[in-house]
Amino acid sequence: MSKLTTGINREQGEQLEKGISGKEALSVDEPKGNFQRIGIASTFDCSETVDTVKFWADILGVRVEVCVDEQNRVFQQLLDSKGVIKADNSLNVLMIRFEDWVHDYEQDSEGSLDEIILDNVENLITNLIDKKDKSASPYLLIICPCDPKGKVNIELERTMTDLIRSDLQLYDHVMVADRFDVDEFYPVRHFVDRNSDPLKPFLYKSDYSVALGSMIMRKMRAVYRRPYKLIVLDCDQTLWKGKCSESGPNGLQLTRSRLALQEFMLDLKERGLGLCLCSKNAKNDVMEVFSVRKDMPLKVSDFVSNRINWDPKSNNIKSISDELNIELESIIFLDDNPVECAEVRANCPEVLTIQLPESDDQISNLLKHIWAFDFVKTSMKLDDPETHSDSVLDEGFPSESDNGSSLVDFILSLQLEISIKQLRIKDLVKVAQLTHRASQFNFTGIKREAHQIQDALNSGLMSALTCHVKDKMGDYGLMGFALFGEDDERLLVDSFVINWRVMGRGVEHRLLQEIGKIALEKGLSEVMIYFKTTPQNQPARDFIESVAGEYRKTDENGFIYTLPSDFTANIRFRPTELESELHSGKDETRSTDVAGLRHIRIYNYIGNELNSVKKIRMEIDKWNAPEKDSEEPEAEFEELMTDLQSYVYSVWSTVLGMEEIGLDDNFFELGGTSLKSYQIITEIKKHFEVDFQSTLMDEFPTIRIFSNILETKLLKENSGSEEVDKGFRDMPSETDTDREVIFI
Structure with a gap:
């Protein structure tokens, strides 16, 4: 039997300049207008991954042309000038599984399985190195995991992956990602679809296809976006837990997430970003923390500048910008305080402002999913794709032109x-x-x-x-x-x-x-x-x-x-x-193109809302759902609602920003979050002047069940004793010894 291989050397590639192996060349529609092009050559069926790429393009509001060959013709595509892999202004993605190269391998085949895979790996490396001077486009090579029960064991997969990384590490036109890189951001424990045809190359489960597509778009975004240069960090409740002016250096807590945040910032510093401090504190108090707490990863010497005073943080950031000659558009600001974040967003809208979550457990995941922190080692940058205003995020979001009053709006809200x-x-x-x-x-x-x-x-x-x-x-x-x-x-x-x-x-x-x-x-x-x-x-x-x-x-x-x-x-x-x-102190010579700042809210939206495979897949399902015919009659659920159900529906509709909600639709499957749940509970408590747990939505997440519980509560309240009636809201009454003043 002949030796099994899908590799093609450079000499054989000459005949492919006019087509693929003598066959008619794959037809690829050239993008029209200022699009970003992504060419994907894969050794396996990647249709769901491509679907995820298109979803992310819609989220990001960029026009992307995706051209795909998933017929296990990676080598042919690398050599065919008319294929999906292009030399100019294209992100070229190669998705390979070593197992696909030996899918038809039998024990009596010429050459061992290891030799066949090694031969293909060496061919792949040679072809990619050869692109160094022939292509102006970056390459993303994703080494995808093999079936744990398949022909290629994990040891062989790791050996081949290490060989590829070692040989390509000096070539900055190629980015390499493997299963561990994907798992770092989008972990999926069981990725093989056991229901796929055993006679064909195995398929990934939908979750892993989502992970791969998300990784591709993160890399694309990192390749073409304008790089950030400086990170400005708050101190109290950000670098450490607690207030240094109150607790002193030894009273501050360096929780696991705070240590991880500091180490994350050190890693970014090693990659070339500058770090600054911006804190409303007495400077001596902050400096004492760095002097006493030797267990902190960050040291004073790691910061290129600082502003530790009582001035508005937006003014301090502008001062740092002028001092270091770094434009505001290249600065990221991290703070835990929502008012401080709103103030900076209002007065420095160009700065990417990130508010840390209150929960320690959520900090690391937020940082991991702020795409602005992504770093790629490539000298080849793509032209920015044309952005369009009809992103799925635009509906229901405030316009960037409203940034000027966002501080007032935030405080009132x-x-x-x-x-x-x-x-x-x-x-x-x-x-x-x-x-x-x-x-x-x-x-x-x-x-x-x-x-x-x-x-x-x-x-x-x-x-x-x-x-x-x-x-x-x-x-x-x-x-x-x-x-x-x-x-x-x-x-x-x-x-x-x-x-x-x-x-x-x-x-x-x-x-x-x-x-x-x-x-x-x-x-x-x-x-x-x-x-x-x-x-x-x-x-x-x-x-x-x-x-x-x-x-x-x-x-x-x-x-x-x-x-x-x-x-x-x-x-x-x-x-x-x-x-x-x-x-009043704003520098009028600064010009802000607020229309071009929508990427800032997108980064925050992704970091807070699209930070897991499960959440992304749910959004993709909604994105893929067919649009309802506008000529269809109004849904009949409104006619079936009681007065109480109709009121609950109106509150849900306002908070969720949607009209068609069924009595048995799950609140959280409709896009509800804990914050939106709290808003609904607060509104209903205020309307009926009753009190109940804020977690009620978690237990009863449909209009029908929630309304039944609420109705029972109201009946009990109306028929209860005077003592119950007085105490139900748990609000102090106004007496001679207890003055109650409410300001909203």
């Missing part, structure tokens, strides 16, 4: 609820802890113990207010505290403390406003506030100066602000003025 109460005995310990931890927003820097506060209240000379905050993201609990007394004419503020987590959202304004109202009720004409500067409380100083700077007088130990009571009672948080102040 939080649906902030602030309740001001007289201090309760059960909150004494929490208040004492707040005075110890909230060093950035403490008017005097005084730290008090619970018994000291209680003694002050028991004296009858002092009163105290607490501030409780929640928004659509969750309930933050006790976030503010004020301790005050009075003389004949004035209300005297002794302590004023706000937790750093809610600074800049109007909480401080509301607490001070309430103090002014109390002063008026008591017939006191003025509110006197004592302020002592500390190394950490610059944010508190900035606030009091912004609302009462004209009433400041210098004291030997600090400052005294004496405000008219009616003025204090009318203090308001005006985010539009905050944004105007931030924009």
Whole structure:
């Protein structure tokens, strides 16, 4: 028997210039217009992978022409000028499985199985090296996994893969990826479709085809996109868990995800990206962390610049941009604080701003799926493909032209609820802890113990207010505290403390406003506030100066602000003025093409929503679903709904952004997320003034079942006792000892 091989040497390739092995050349439609071209030559059926590539092209909003040969003719395609592999402006993808080269191998075949695969591998390497000077297009070689129960064992697969990597590592026109590279981003445990025809080369399961297609598009994006040059990093709650000003260096937590984040940044630094620090902190506090915590992967020397102060972070980023002569479009900013992220997005829309998730477990996965961090070693860059505005992401997303007001929009969208109460005995310990931890927003820097506060209240000379905050993201609990007394004419503020987590959202304004109202009720004409500067409380100083700077007088130990009571009672948080102040220092010579910034939200969308094979496959299924005939009659489910079901449907429809929802459609299969679930629960609780667990949607994810549970809850509420009726919302009533003020 003749030796089995699909390899073709260069001499044999001359006859292929006019066609494939004497046969008619594969017809390939040339792309029209400014398209990005992807040529795929595969040793196996890759139709589902191609489908995934087209899905991603739609998500990215780029026009891509995909040309495919999946007939195990990789070598022929490499040599045929009329085939799918092109020399100019094309990403050429080769997907090979060593097993496909020996599918028909029998024991009595000439040559061993290992020799046949080695011969093909050497041919492949030779042909790819030969393309170095003949092609201006990059090549992506994906070595796909063989069937664990097939003819090629894992040891042979690894040996051949290592040989390919070793021989091609010096040639930057070829990118090599194997099963481990794919698994790093899109792990699929069982990838072989055992239901495929055993007489034919095996098929991959849909999940693995999705993984391969996603890998191809990530590489394509990395090849042609404009590279980022600088990463600007927040410190507290980003590089480490905790606040350095409150916990000190040794009190900070270096969780597994924070260590992984730092190591990830070190890896990017090794690849050529610059790192900077941008933190609202006292610089000495941050530097002390780097000095004391030797267990941190990142060192001060790893950063090319830093801005550790109390200025708006957008201003600091612009300053870094000017200092290093790096355009804003080449900067990535990482922060955990949603308000800080919104501020930077509003005032530096060119910067890719990434908000870290609250959950430690989600940080590594987010970073792994921010495509902007992808790096490829190739000197061959493709022309940018033409983008189009009808991406599947565009519907329902705000326009980039709205970026200018996004800070205001974000703060208003939080649906902030602030309740001001007289201090309760059960909150004494929490208040004492707040005075110890909230060093950035403490008017005097005084730290008090619970018994000291209680003694002050028991004296009858002092009163105290607490501030409780929640928004659509969750309930933050006790976030503010004020301790005050009075003389004949004035209300005297002794302590004023706000937790750093809610600074800049109007909480401080509301607490001070309430103090002014109390002063008026008591017939006191003025509110006197004592302020002592500390190394950490610059944010508190900035606030009091912004609302009462004209009433400041210098004291030997600090400052005294004496405000008219009616003025204090009318203090308001005006985010539009905050944004105007931030924009006042804007460099008008900078020009921003906001229409070209849609890739920024795409990166964030992918990192947060399309960060697993399961999520991607669900979106592909929706993308592939046939469009319903617009002439079809309206769905009958509306006629079958009860009034309660109709209301629940309207809330779902608004949040999900879709109209046709059946009574038994699963919320999460329709694209629902935990955040959208929380929005629905919040709206329904507010509408009916009832309370129930925020996880109710997880247990009852259809309109029919959810409405039944809600109806039972409402019937119980309406027929329950007066005690149940009063306590159902779990909201404090307004009494002489418990003042409730809600600001939304």
